[in-house]
Amino acid sequence: MNDPNDLTPAERRALEALPGERAPRAELEDRVVGALQRRGLLPIPLAVRTGRRHVLPWLVGAVAASLALFAGGFASGQYLGARSGAAAALSGVQASRGTPAQVAAHAERAGALYVAALVALNQVNDSTDVATWAKARQVALAALGAAAGEVAHLAPDDPLAAAVLRGLNERTQEQRPAPSTRSVVWF
């Protein structure tokens, strides 16, 4: 005899018709990957790792290198005046123990100088010195990676920083010769 509490065929059909899968929002995937990276369960892209451990020296070094290139003959006269400002800004950031507003102001100045250096690089894009141009581009990308890494630490769910890091990481992997054994640097 059937238990009156057993499902009727109609009820069973209805329950079986309920979907077994549903896709969450696409953004969740990056969020989960970010959460795993922050817990050290997935490696953080190189730029971010470097940014977190040696944030300031690396970023400052990269920007300083860009400025050194730029001062070494790349830049037109209108940017030379920025050198002293750059040095001041960098030393200010390095020595910074100021308020959040002061540190943010330093970051803003350094960012402006970085962009100014890139503008200068673009103006000499027709240079015949290919090797130096390539080196300058590498330095600019390194600084961009370090900066994006810091933005990712400030705002882990920021999709733009994540996209920049992902793009740079993919580019690095594409350019890297295939190693015989995979070596992963865990954060």
Added chain:
Amino acid sequence: MIPGAAPDLTAERDRQLAERVLSGDEAAFRSLYRRHTPRLYQLALRLLAGDDAEAEDAVQDIWIKAVEKLETFRWESELSTWLHAIALNVSREALRRRGSRREVEWPENDEPAAAPPLERLEPVDLERAIASLPAGYRTVLVLHDVEGHTHEAIAEQLGVTPGTTKSQLFRARRAVRALLAPDQGRRAI
């Protein structure tokens, strides 16, 4: 393996991806995530009564726990089964955190009104009725009637006896019928 039998490509692929995840391969993790998340999300969403935000948090916690413990997984069961168990635990933790703030109060001795079996059911109404159930009833009904688990398996996962899960299922089905029966006064739950 039985000679001539087709290999379980799904399990094999899961295992390959999991090994790559353990070596820190983000792309492999993303593949694994895309293979299993829709089912995990649906389960969490149903157990958490349709709360999207909580279900997304649950999915994140499921994967964190899974990757943390992936190295200890012995591959004696399917990865999807293991992930499903983690999803159940994570969802129950979320329900406990939620506590009585948003959960329906339905005392044990307050029997749901009896209602006749249903002859016609729309999925959307059924989902809504399931979401309206108290968490305990909902969990057992989802695991038994939707996911197809046995009472023994559910009892083991929930740390109760099969008798308890049978009793919960009895009440859950009765409550769903009461909620969906056209001329039954819907009780406020």
